[in-house]
Amino acid sequence: MSKNIVADLTAWVRTAAGLSMTIAVIVAIAATIHTGPYLLVNTIVTGGMLALVATGLTLMLGVLNIPMFAHGEYFMIGSLTAYYIFTPISEFILEHPDSWLVTFGPFIAILGALIGGAIAGAISEKLVFGPLRRRSTDNWVMNSFLLTVGLSVLLVNLHQLIFGADFKGIVGYWQGMPISIAGAYISLDRALAFIISAVIVALFYLFMTYTRTGMAIRAVSQDITGAEIVGIDIEKIVLLTISLACALAAVSGGSLLFMIPSYPSVGLEPLYMAWFVVILSGLGNILGAVVGAFMVALLKVITVEYVGAGWDFVVPSALIMLILIFKPSGIFGSDVRGVLDK
Amino acid sequence: MEPTTNDLNMNLFDRVLDRLCLTPIGLAGLILLLILPFIPPFNQEYMLRWLIYCGFVAAMSVGFDLTAGYINIVNFGYMAVAGTGGYTSALLVINAGLSPWIAMLAGGVSSAILGLIIGMISLRLRGIFAACLSWFFGLAVMGLAIKMVWLTRGPLGLRTPRLFETESNFPFYFLIIILVYLTYLVCKWVVRSKMGLAFQAIAQNMEAARTSGIDPVFYRVFNFTMSCAIAGVLGGFYAHFYGILTPDMMHTSKTVEILAVAYIGGRGSLWGGAVVAFPFIFLMEIVRSTLSHLPGLNLVIYALVLILVMIYYPGGFSYFYDTHIRQPKNRALRYFLNGREAKV
Amino acid sequence: MIVLETNNLTKKFGGLTAVNAVSMTINQGDIVGLIGPNGAGKTTFINAISGLNPPTSGTVTMFGKETSGLTPEKMCRLGLSRTFQIPSPFPKMTAIESVMTATIFGNPPGKITDPVAHSREMLEFVEFPMKETVVAEQLNTVQLKRLDLARALASNPKLLFMDELASGLSEGELKDIMRIIDKISKKGISILMIEHIMQLIMAVCNRLLCIQFGTKIAEGPTQEVANDPKVTKAYLGE
Ligand SMILES: Nc1ncnc2c1ncn2[C@@H]1O[C@H](COP(=O)(O)OP(=O)(O)O)[C@@H](O)[C@H]1O
Ligand SMILES: [Mg+2]
Numbered sequence: 011m012s013k014n015i016v017a018d019l020t021a022w023v024r025t026a027a028g029l030s031m032t033i034a035v036i037v038a039i040a041a042t043i044h045t046g047p048y049l050l051v052n053t054i055v056t057g058g059m060l061a062l063v064a065t066g067l068t069l070m071l072g073v074l075n076i077p078m079f080a081h082g083e084y085f086m087i088g089s090l091t092a093y094y095i096f097t098p099i100s101e102f103i104l105e106h107p108d109s110w111l112v113t114f115g116p117f118i119a120i121l122g123a124l125i126g127g128a129i130a131g132a133i134s135e136k137l138v139f140g141p142l143r144r145r146s147t148d149n150w151v152m153n154s155f156l157l158t159v160g161l162s163v164l165l166v167n168l169h170q171l172i173f174g175a176d177f178k179g180i181v182g183y184w185q186g187m188p189i190s191i192a193g194a195y196i197s198l199d200r201a202l203a204f205i206i207s208a209v210i211v212a213l214f215y216l217f218m219t220y221t222r223t224g225m226a227i228r229a230v231s232q233d234i235t236g237a238e239i240v241g242i243d244i245e246k247i248v249l250l251t252i253s254l255a256c257a258l259a260a261v262s263g264g265s266l267l268f269m270i271p272s273y274p275s276v277g278l279e280p281l282y283m284a285w286f287v288v289i290l291s292g293l294g295n296i297l298g299a300v301v302g303a304f305m306v307a308l309l310k311v312i313t314v315e316y317v318g319a320g321w322d323f324v325v326p327s328a329l330i331m332l333i334l335i336f337k338p339s340g341i342f343g344s345d346v347r348g349v350l351d352k
Numbered sequence: 353m354e355p356t357t358n359d360l361n362m363n364l365f366d367r368v369l370d371r372l373c374l375t376p377i378g379l380a381g382l383i384l385l386l387i388l389p390f391i392p393p394f395n396q397e398y399m400l401r402w403l404i405y406c407g408f409v410a411a412m413s414v415g416f417d418l419t420a421g422y423i424n425i426v427n428f429g430y431m432a433v434a435g436t437g438g439y440t441s442a443l444l445v446i447n448a449g450l451s452p453w454i455a456m457l458a459g460g461v462s463s464a465i466l467g468l469i470i471g472m473i474s475l476r477l478r479g480i481f482a483a484c485l486s487w488f489f490g491l492a493v494m495g496l497a498i499k500m501v502w503l504t505r506g507p508l509g510l511r512t513p514r515l516f517e518t519e520s521n522f523p524f525y526f527l528i529i530i531l532v533y534l535t536y537l538v539c540k541w542v543v544r545s546k547m548g549l550a551f552q553a554i555a556q557n558m559e560a561a562r563t564s565g566i567d568p569v570f571y572r573v574f575n576f577t578m579s580c581a582i583a584g585v586l587g588g589f590y591a592h593f594y595g596i597l598t599p600d601m602m603h604t605s606k607t608v609e610i611l612a613v614a615y616i617g618g619r620g621s622l623w624g625g626a627v628v629a630f631p632f633i634f635l636m637e638i639v640r641s642t643l644s645h646l647p648g649l650n651l652v653i654y655a656l657v658l659i660l661v662m663i664y665y666p667g668g669f670s671y672f673y674d675t676h677i678r679q680p681k682n683r684a685l686r687y688f689l690n691g692r693e694a695k696v
Numbered sequence: 697m698i699v700l701e702t703n704n705l706t707k708k709f710g711g712l713t714a715v716n717a718v719s720m721t722i723n724q725g726d727i728v729g730l731i732g733p734n735g736a737g738k739t740t741f742i743n744a745i746s747g748l749n750p751p752t753s754g755t756v757t758m759f760g761k762e763t764s765g766l767t768p769e770k771m772c773r774l775g776l777s778r779t780f781q782i783p784s785p786f787p788k789m790t791a792i793e794s795v796m797t798a799t800i801f802g803n804p805p806g807k808i809t810d811p812v813a814h815s816r817e818m819l820e821f822v823e824f825p826m827k828e829t830v831v832a833e834q835l836n837t838v839q840l841k842r843l844d845l846a847r848a849l850a851s852n853p854k855l856l857f858m859d860e861l862a863s864g865l866s867e868g869e870l871k872d873i874m875r876i877i878d879k880i881s882k883k884g885i886s887i888l889m890i891e892h893i894m895q896l897i898m899a900v901c902n903r904l905l906c907i908q909f910g911t912k913i914a915e916g917p918t919q920e921v922a923n924d925p926k927v928t929k930a931y932l933g934e
Contacts, residue, residue, distance in 0.1 A: 077484075138663070142662065159611065160658035162608075163655035167655065274648070334474075334485050565798065
């Protein structure tokens with residue numbers, strides 16, 4: 011009995027997924043012991059944020075076959091919305107320090123970011139993806155990719171044009187003493203940012219697994235004609251999926267506003283990190299994306315810690331390239347198949 | 353594949369034109385570009401500077417289209433590849449005292465090697481993931497250029513000697529026009545040869561291509577290497593024209609600029625991007641400099657054009673030209689637009 | 697003379713064994729029909745031989761040389777050619793260009809002096825009903841199948857695989873196909889054809905191979921296999 015579990019465990023560790031996760035855990039523990047727990051905290055906060063962006067990206071890619079290049083821009087929209095909602099709130103708080111907004115104001119801002127992202131996603135579907143889909147689905151992946159490239163440039167520069175290129179940041183969401191866990195001090199903002207992302211990812215997972223709509227989305231991702239035959243309204247599902255994906259990115263931007271101010275091209279980093287995650291974990295795989303997000307976050311944090319700031323462009327890229335070379339289907343297996351694949 | 357030109361009834365002019373891959377209108381356009389800097393207002397130095405940038409984008413978009421249009425892979429790190437060439441060239445001039453002209457070619461070689469590597473390792477990936485791989489490559493190369501301060505001076509940039517020791521932009525303008533044309537000519541020769549057929553075959557149907565005896569590895573890697581070599585030489589030009597080289601030139605947004613022009617021009621045509629680049633980039637520069645209180649407006653227009661083209665006219669300008677303009681009733685006009693039509 | 701021989705050829709997709717230890721031979725001049733219900737693994741079998749989807753185990757011997765796991769382009773140079781169940785020459789090319797591609801790359805360099813003429817000849821040979829300058833994406837399935845056949849023949853194969861060439865044809869077109877298959881065979885090309893249409897199989901094939909669930913259930917002269925109770929059962933169910 012227990013022998014069986016051990017055997018299963020060793021077998022799992024020897025798969026690509028198991029191996030990389032084991033290594034990640036070991037590296038995380040070793041680095042934490044070596045430099046201190048803040049490293050782990052950073053990893054977890056960044057990972058939580060990244061999980062939100064990356065699940066949105068996998069959703070777009072897995073369900074709609076859109077390789078989203080503009081996903082970072084919805085992160086930006088989220089942080090921008092949160093900024094403009096929270097700035098008046100924080101002024102109000104300054105004058106009324108006992109108001110209920112002290113506690114709930116930040117939630118309003120983050121919720122606003124979520125809604126803003128969803129609306130932006132819906133508008134993009136109506137104005138950009140929908141028209142393309144109705145015109146032609148020839149060479150869809152490449153065309154929609156180029157479309158998102160255009161969309162990305164558009165949104166970045168609209169931001170610059172309308173709101174200016176300066177950093178729009180806040181001092182913090184929640185005042186108060188940092189929480190201390192096992193000797194590590196975690197600011198309230200960080201802790202709550204992580205909790206928010208954990209809750210949303212969990213809700214999202216439950217939604218995709220257990221609700222009718224979530225199942226419909228998965229059905230569409232597997233077989234669009236089949237889904238149509240059983241009476242799923244494709245247009246509606248597509249609209250919903252895009253708003254959902256964009257809302258996920260936006261809420262991530264909103265809840266991290268205290269760390270990352272909003273500026274036109276703020277989305278580039280979350281975007282390529284999310285792409286790392288997607289390639290690492292494979293497509294349409296929500297759990298994989300979550301695990302991958304923490305692995306990429308760890309990689310980034312460790313690189314910044316041990317190699318130096320700025321190298322986080324180089325080291326993760328190099329590692330992802332190695333993965334692409336040796337295991338093009340991603341660590342958790344999927345179909346990033348290539349021209350010469352068996 | 354272009355019509356083969358073994359026609360005996362073609363006169364010498366037509367035959368030469370055909371060898372040079374030009375139609376009469378193409379020749380006229382080239383001549384126009386060559387006399388443009390003598391026509392006011394284009395003879396002003398700042399306008400020439402813009403035109404040189406147009407030429408750079410034009411040539412880059414031709415090289416980009418060789419990969420994007422013929423084997424259907426978007427090289428999303430294309431400017432980073434060009435930057436590699438630029439940095440190689442600049443460093444060779446600064447540290448080894450090489451002439452910028454030779455260094456430019458060396459830049460081409462270094463980019464070709466980079467292209468060879470990217471081409472080899474992206475072989476196993478489907479279109480979009482190959483694009484991602486080249487993108488990550490580009491990010492990594494840019495990161496290196498930023499971080500290897502001891503070599504590249506990082507974001508401060510390298511001061512590079514210019515190709516011509518003059519303040520004037522004239523010689524640079526003619527050089528870039530020649531480079532645009534040469535890039536086009538070399539690419540066109542390649543795609544006109546049986547290689548072009550192989551490129552199209554593997555892009556359109558890999559299985560049928562392979563069972564027809566085409567080795568996709570060779571052709572894909574060759575294509576990638578060639579297109580990157582072109583970018584490298586052009587990157588060298590860029591470095592030795594502006595006189596300053598910063599990692600910024602490798603940024604993804606710069607690649608997007610090339611990509612937009614190539615696609616608005618029409619994928620798979622080679623000439624489309626080159627033709628569109630001049631008016632389009634020029635207009636964008638005018639917008640940028642006259643409406644400088646509205647920063648980003650030029651890029652908004654840019655993006656809108658790209659989006660509209662991708663949705664409503666994915667064939668781009670060259671498709672429009674081929675379907676609506678190319679075949680007029682008038683015979684003289686038709687000759688002007690197409691040249692002597694060789695009989696197959 | 698044996699043209700092709702497979703020995704315990706097996707192809708697995710993960711847990712699914714699509715082709716299970718199939719051994720068979722094709723002799724010079726044979727027209728072998730490969731039959732079996734849908735999903736039996738017929739296409740997978742020829743993919744495994746032609747290198748598009750290399751076998752998991754087992755060997756392939758073609759013209760006396762072991763060729764298991766060679767790439768499709770190598771197999772093509774060795775004289776194997778094939779058409780596809782879903783015919784798909786190059787969608788954006790004209791008919792003549794599609795054929796020319798195979799003419800140029802499927803033959804040893806220098807063998808064909810005039811590729812255009814050779815390609816034209818191939819189109820005529822398969823009685824391609826349209827103009828040679830028509831773009832492939834504008835063709836219907838029947839026309840595409842002809843074009844695909846011309847493309848496959850352009851590399852001058854000695855062995856030809858055809859995957860459901862005749863499905864969806866009218867009575868008249870069936871006659872044309874029979875005549876064309878006959879012409880191909882007369883050129884000295886051995887044929888392995890996956891087919892469902894019994895009328896065609898009985899008319900042109902001299903031998904049959906029947907597989908079901910990836911396993912060979914019968915092989916032999918046409919009449920014999922066609923009357924084999926196991927084969928009838930495979931088609932008609934229990
Ligand atoms: N690339 C593949 N991956 C997984 N399973 C496949 C693949 N190709 C075919 N199969 C499976 O192999 C079996 C045989 O398919 P196929 O050879 O196409 O049948 P046939 O041509 O006899 O109709 C089917 O069950 C099919 O689902
Ligand atoms: Mg089949």
